[in-house]
Each structure stands twice: as C-alpha cells, then as structure tokens.
Amino acid sequence: MTITVTGVSKAFGGVTAVDDVTFTLKENRVYGLLGRNGAGKTTLMQLLTGQLFRTAGDISVFGADPVENEAVLTRMCFIKESQRYPDQFQVRHVLASAAMLYPNWDADFAAALLADFALPTNRRVKKLSRGMLSALGVIVGLAARAPVTLFDEPYLGLDAVARQLFYDRLLADVAEHPRTVVLSTHLIDEVADLLEHVIVMDRGRIVLDREADALRGEAALLTGPSGVVDELTADLDVLHLERLGAIARVTVRGVLDRDTRDDAAARGVTVEPATLQQLFVRLTTQSAAGPQRAPQKEATR
Amino acid sequence: MNRALQVVRIQTFTAQNGLTWPWVILATAFVINVALFSVIGDDIPGGPKTGALASIYLTAAAVGAVLVHQHLPFMLGFGVTRRTFFTATTVLTAAWSLGSGVVLYLLALIERATDGWGIRMSFFDLPFLARDNPPLQIIEYAVTLLALVFCGFTLGAIILRFGATGFWIFTVAAIVALGAAAILITWQRWWGALIGFFADQPTAVLLTVWPVAIAAVAAAGSWLIIRRVTP
Numbered sequence: 001m002t003i004t005v006t007g008v009s010k011a012f013g014g015v016t017a018v019d020d021v022t023f024t025l026k027e028n029r030v031y032g033l034l035g036r037n038g039a040g041k042t043t044l045m046q047l048l049t050g051q052l053f054r055t056a057g058d059i060s061v062f063g064a065d066p067v068e069n070e071a072v073l074t075r076m077c078f079i080k081e082s083q084r085y086p087d088q089f090q091v092r093h094v095l096a097s098a099a100m101l102y103p104n105w106d107a108d109f110a111a112a113l114l115a116d117f118a119l120p121t122n123r124r125v126k127k128l129s130r131g132m133l134s135a136l137g138v139i140v141g142l143a144a145r146a147p148v149t150l151f152d153e154p155y156l157g158l159d160a161v162a163r164q165l166f167y168d169r170l171l172a173d174v175a176e177h178p179r180t181v182v183l184s185t186h187l188i189d190e191v192a193d194l195l196e197h198v199i200v201m202d203r204g205r206i207v208l209d210r211e212a213d214a215l216r217g218e219a220a221l222l223t224g225p226s227g228v229v230d231e232l233t234a235d236l237d238v239l240h241l242e243r244l245g246a247i248a249r250v251t252v253r254g255v256l257d258r259d260t261r262d263d264a265a266a267r268g269v270t271v272e273p274a275t276l277q278q279l280f281v282r283l284t285t286q287s288a289a290g291p292q293r294a295p296q297k298e299a300t301r
Numbered sequence: 302m303n304r305a306l307q308v309v310r311i312q313t314f315t316a317q318n319g320l321t322w323p324w325v326i327l328a329t330a331f332v333i334n335v336a337l338f339s340v341i342g343d344d345i346p347g348g349p350k351t352g353a354l355a356s357i358y359l360t361a362a363a364v365g366a367v368l369v370h371q372h373l374p375f376m377l378g379f380g381v382t383r384r385t386f387f388t389a390t391t392v393l394t395a396a397w398s399l400g401s402g403v404v405l406y407l408l409a410l411i412e413r414a415t416d417g418w419g420i421r422m423s424f425f426d427l428p429f430l431a432r433d434n435p436p437l438q439i440i441e442y443a444v445t446l447l448a449l450v451f452c453g454f455t456l457g458a459i460i461l462r463f464g465a466t467g468f469w470i471f472t473v474a475a476i477v478a479l480g481a482a483a484i485l486i487t488w489q490r491w492w493g494a495l496i497g498f499f500a501d502q503p504t505a506v507l508l509t510v511w512p513v514a515i516a517a518v519a520a521a522g523s524w525l526i527i528r529r530v531t532p
C-alpha cells in the first residue's frame with residue numbers, strides 16, 4: 001500500500017471536517033475522490049501531505065508519517081486551488097522552484113505543457129487569470145511526476161478544451177510513468193473513464209470506496225409506469241425516486257437479478273446501469289434528505 | 302543540492318523579496334543626509350552626527366516578516382517542511398546580516414578616509430562602535446541586524462498563524478507586559494539600579510551579547526509558532 005489511512009479525524013473548533021476515515025491507496029492507480037463542497041476532500045488531502053495536523057488516527061505514506069517528513073514529502077505533489085505564491089513570482093519562478101523541489105521533474109514535459117496551455121512564463125502569477133492559474137497548477141502537477149500526485153479541483157476556470165487537454169496528458173503520462181494519482185473533482189462524468197477507483201466522501205465520512213469496474217453494477221435506473229416500477233422496487237434499496245406524470249424513475253442500489261430484469265422488460269420498464277455521476281448524486285443527496293428507506297418524492301413537471 | 306539550500310536559492314529568485322529594500326532605504330537616507338548637511342554647512346561643532354543608520358535596522362525587521370509571510374505558505378504547498386524552511390531562512394538572513402555588516406564596515410572605512418564624506422558627517426562610523434577592532438565592529442553591525450530580522454520573522458509568523466487579529470492581540474499583550482514592568486520598576490524604585498546595570502556594561506557587550514540574546518529568543522519564539530503553521 002502506498003498510503004494507509006486509519007481512523008483519521010480532523011476537527012476545526014467544533015466542526016469535524018474529516019470524521020474517522022479509513023482507506024488505503026495502492027501504488028500506480030488513478031483514484032477519484034468525489035464529494036460535495038464541504039465534504040472534507042481538501043482537508044483530507046492536506047492531511048495526507050502533512051499541511052494540516054490531524055486530530056486523531058494514523059496516516060502512513062510510503063511506510064511513514066508524512067508530517068514534517070522530508071523523505072515522504074519530496075515524493076508527493078499536491079496541487080490545490082488555494083495554493084499561494086510570493087507576490088513577486090512570475091510563472092518561470094514557480095517552474096524553477098518546482099524543478100528544484102521535485103526530484104522527478106521533467107523540464108521538457110513542462111515546456112511542452114506550457115506550449116499546450118499557452119501560458120506566458122514571464123507573467124506575474126498574481127496577474128494570471130483563474131484559468132491560467134489552474135493551468136500552472138496542472139503543469140506543475142504533471143511535470144513533477146511525483147509518485148503520489150494529488151489534484152484538488154485543478155480545472156477551475158479552464159474551458160472544456162483545456163480540461164480535455166489535461167485529462168489526455170494525464171492519461172498518457174500516467175501510462176508511461178505510472179504513479180498514484182488522486183483526482184478530486186465535481187465534474188464526474190468528464191473523468192469517469194479515467195478513474196480506476198472511486199472514493200466518495202460525504203460530511204467528512206467515506207460513503208463509498210470501490211473499484212470503478214465494480215461500480216458499473218452498483219446502482220440501476222428503472223424507468224416505466226409508476227405502478228409497475230413501485231412493485232418491482234418494493235423490496236429493493238431505493239436511493240432515489242422521481243415521478244413524471246404516470247412515469248416513475250427509480251434509482252436502486254445493487255444489481256438486479258436476471259428474472260427481475262426480464263420481468264421489468266416484459267412489463268415496459270427499462271433498466272439501465274446508473275452512471276457514476278447519477279450514483280454520486282443519489283448517494284450524497286440522500287444523507288441530506290433523510291434516511292435511506294424514505295426516499296424523497298419530488299414532483300417534476 | 303541540499304534541500305535547505307534549494308529553498309534559500311528560491312527565496313532569492315526575485316530581487317524584491319525584501320533583502321534589497323533595507324539597502325535602498327539606507328541609500329536614500331544617506332543621500333538626504335549628505336544633501337541636508339551640505340546645505341547647513343560646516344558650522345556644527347565636531348561635525349554632524351546622524352542616526353539615520355537606524356533606517357536599515359528597522360527595515361531589516363520587515364525583511365524577516367516578508368520572507369516568512371510570502372514564502373512559507375508557498376513552500377509548504379511545494380512539499381517543503383517547516384523545519385527546512387526555518388533552517389533555510391535562518392541561513393539566508395544570517396548570511397545577509399553578516400554580509401551587510403561587512404559592507405557597513407567598508408562604508409565606515411570610506412567615511413574615515415574621506416573625513417566624513419567631505420562634510421565631517423558621522424553616518425556609518427558611529428563613535429560608540431568598536432572602531433579600533435574591525436572584526437568586532439562588523440559583528441556589532443551584523444548581530445544587531447540579525448536580532449531585528451528575527452523579531453520581524455516572529456511578527457510574520459504570528460500574522461501567518463494567527464491572522465491580523467492575532468498580531469494586534471500580541472501587540473496589545475506586549476504593551477501591557479512592558480507597561481506592567483515599567484509600573485513595577487517605578488513602584489519598587491528600580492530605575493537607578495536598572496540603568497546602572499546596563500551603564501556598567503562595556504558598549505561592546507551591549508552591542509553584541511544583548512542582540513544575540515534577543516535574536517535567540519525571537520528565533521525560538523518564531524520556531525514555536527512556525528512548527529504548527531498551516532498554509
């Protein structure tokens with residue numbers, strides 16, 4: 001295991017941002033860390049990189065505690081939205097700093113990425129647009145080639161083309177230089193194909209920790225006449241229910257057995273696997289809406 | 302390259318990172334003083350004596366504050382430990398203080414050779430310094446600079462960790478503590494003894510041992526704050 005997290009909590013005053021979290025990250029895999037705003041994703045990544053001090057629990061990265069640990073921290077790169085830079089620094093100063101501080105830094109790759117994102121090197125970081133600032137983070141995170149690389153919503157202000165560029169470069173470079181990547185994002189559909197493993201956080205806790213392949217059968221979507229759908233899903237773990245006139249659309253957890261699927265098809269109900277984004281939305285709105293067995297009934301025109 | 306030295310190198314990337322400003326301000330003060338005393342003319346007995354050298358000492362405090370406030374959050378985000386940052390910044394500011402001490406001494410020599418820049422002005426080569434002992438004079442310049450750099454370092458660390466409110470609370474607390482001490486000393490009639498205590502010490506001790514003690518206390522205090530700082 002590259003990273004082992006055991007019973008970790010972080011409290012700020014009375015607020016528990018990360019609440020008794022336990023998980024492991026394996027070597028050379030791409031992880032998605034998903035969660036709503038305030039779910040504790042950024043706090044968790046700051047704990048992993050020793051930037052925050054945990055309130056409880058144990059974190060082991062490459063077999064050691066990352067806090068104030070030079071040997072561990074030189075092998076990690078954490079790109080966060082709130083990164084601060086000295087006022088006088090230009091883009092080239094940031095790149096020169098990264099070249100010194102990350103042992104695996106690839107200057108040629110950085111130069112290629114600079115051209116890809118059309119980032120001017122002699123511009124002050126303070127004067128960069130939101131998108132350019134994100135591009136700078138993406139370039140540092142990719143060219144650092146750190147064995148553990150964490151991206152915390154690295155795409156703010158980047159347009160769809162630039163985001164696709166980031167995903168493409170990440171995928172290609174990870175294939176060539178394998179490393180553990182943690183990608184925290186809201187744009188789930190965009191990265192779904194990139195992720196090998198998904199961890200979903202909600203209110204400081206981990207509510208899902210699963211291989212991406214296994215997730216494809218994690219939830220199903222049944223759409224059809226209300227009465228039939230209700231009957232079919234009566235004994236299932238209903239995550240979400242929507243009604244549109246006489247039509248119901250229900251998200252259920254788990255895989256439907258063959259008989260149920262055949263039965264559904266015969267009675268005019270379509271069954272399809274839920275996308276990662278649909279599953280995520282159902283899992284994380286649930287806790288806000290109430291207990292699992294009482295799904296909210298929302299009337300949709 | 303050693304990681305602390307890499308951090309030093311990064312801190313010196315931009316000339317405006319604070320290290321040059323004390324010299325810019327000192328140079329400005331020097332030019333103004335030369336102009337001023339040239340206008341006044343040569344009618345001051347013993348030649349004009351100016352305290353404008355203090356300008357470099359006050360801005361040295363800003364150097365420490367700026368370094369920690371600007372660079373520490375940046376470095377933490379790039380995987381530098383608080384310990385390495387503290388070591389690097391100590392090395393950098395100590396080297397800067399010593400280098401500045403040497404330059405101030407060389408300027409003092411020029412001042413001596415030119416009879417006070419042609420206007421008998423005492424600007425660098427102040428009479429209370431150890432003028433007959435070059436290494437000691439350099440150390441007197443340097444350790445006082447270092448003490449102020451570390452005081453600024455502590456203030457920068459306070460602002461970074463506790464915010465502006467923390468800084469003001471610290472300031473109020475410091476004023477209360479000093480005020481209470483003054484009240485106690487007055488009440489106990491200790492002023493004479495206190496002044497005597499310092500007056501009895503050789504000037505060289507006042508200008509070396511005490512700045513080193515202040516620097517050590519400020520360094521320890523700033524480390525205690527920095528070791529738990531978060532970006």
